[in-house]
Amino acid sequence: MARKHRQEIVSWYQKPEPQICPLCGRAIPEDQSDEHHLVPKSRGGRETQALHRICHRQIHALFSEAELEKTYFTVEALLSHEEMQKFVAWVSKKPPGFYDGTKRSNRRRENDR
Template identity: 75%
Template sequence: MARKHREKVPEWYKPPQEVICPICGRDIPEDQRDEHHLVPKSRGGRVTQTLHRICHRQIHALFSEVELETTYASAEALLSHPEMAKFAAWVARKPPGFFDGTRRSNRRKEKGQNRW
């Protein structure tokens, strides 16, 4: 009888698909995946996109729900903002499992949106 490690992998087996973050372009490990509502749920949004947890938190640290609904409802629109583009360029150089704490942007604090 053949040993298990020498047996062929069943033909029906397919390895898990890679999920690429549209913000930083890195592969997202399973434990770092977050679903981001392109238009916030509180504003009637239903469509989600899988992002790195760190990218998702940065989005919510920079933008209010109104801004996300009206101006930044896609990955391309988010990357058009200079602060988000700078963050994406920085985090793209990190390994896929990298995570760091996220601080609220001074830009949001100045607007008087101190909800959190």
């Protein structure tokens, strides 16, 4: 039996399409992918959305689980928030693999008191 040429074997393979973060619109590297429960898992949520790790951390820095459950349970709702819009405008200019530590927002600190 004749051997197939290496080129013929490899030609069928197609690299998977990169995941795109629905918040910032950048491609998500495998090592920076986080699954975000649109409604927090602790509140019965099951549906998840792949996001950049930095975008995911920012969501949880800005919003409590109650806010996520009642108001910000869609990507569109998250993008409608002013502080999230500022974050997305900033991070969308960064390379896909960019990560920086996330600090809890002052708005969230005030609400926790």
